[in-house]
Amino acid sequence: xxxxxQSPRHLIKEKRETATLKCYPIPRxxxxxxxxxxxxxxxQFLISFYEKMQSDKGSIPDRFSAxxxxxxxxxxxxxxxxLGDSALYFCASSRRGRKGxxxxxxxxxxxxVT
Amino acid sequence: xxxxxxxxxxxxxxxxxxATMNCSYKTSINNLQWYRQNSGRGLVHLIxxxxxxxxxxxxxxxxxxxxSKKSSSLLITASRAADTASYFCATDVLYGNKLVFGAGTIxxxxx
Numbered sequence: 001x002x003x004x005x006q007s008p009r010h011l012i013k014e015k016r017e018t019a020t021l022k023c024y025p026i027p028r029x030x031x032x033x034x035x036x037x038x039x040x041x042x043x044q045f046l047i048s049f050y051e052k053m054q055s056d057k058g059s060i061p062d063r064f065s066a067x068x069x070x071x072x073x074x075x076x077x078x079x080x081x082x083l084g085d086s087a088l089y090f091c092a093s094s095r096r097g098r099k100g101x102x103x104x105x106x107x108x109x110x111x112x113v114t
Numbered sequence: 115x116x117x118x119x120x121x122x123x124x125x126x127x128x129x130x131x132x133a134t135m136n137c138s139y140k141t142s143i144n145n146l147q148w149y150r151q152n153s154g155r156g157l158v159h160l161i162x163x164x165x166x167x168x169x170x171x172x173x174x175x176x177x178x179x180x181x182s183k184k185s186s187s188l189l190i191t192a193s194r195a196a197d198t199a200s201y202f203c204a205t206d207v208l209y210g211n212k213l214v215f216g217a218g219t220i221x222x223x224x225x
Binding site for chain 2: 031033035042043044045048050055056058088090092101102103104105106107108110
């Protein structure tokens, strides 16, 4: 079965640079979520989109922005990178409808800021 | 963690034994989901239990939910070395569109 695709899988950037992470949800899934997981930490919710509109927002820095496109893929744009942004970034997707829908996670993008 | 605690933080057992992990949360929920994560890798969805359910089974997994106590437990029966991983509970919060994760339990199954 098709899974959530994230690219790139690994990314190394320097401080103050920008990065763009991409997420391709499972076909027919209409909701995309972004999470950040620091070393030894639990995943922290950043932002979600349903039908291309932002549907919830968590602890996402102002330096980050995201959007969902007409084909439902999503991009997380990160600017003025800081050392503390080094983390695993997960995208998840779900098919919204009635209550109680599983979120399926991609393999993650490991971002290292040096 | 944003949502609550998982207990224990780490668990080491012998292959064949049962493993029980507990999770507490703070807010009202639509459902609670359990995920597994092998070291530094992706999150694998294990099971979802809705707020109006009390118990759910899937293979060797048994999940309970007590909404009055805002707690859940995950039982893995007849554990295998391949079950070694971190296990997270995550709540699908009411009036939100996100999952809030607990701190996770690191399970080590020794063969």
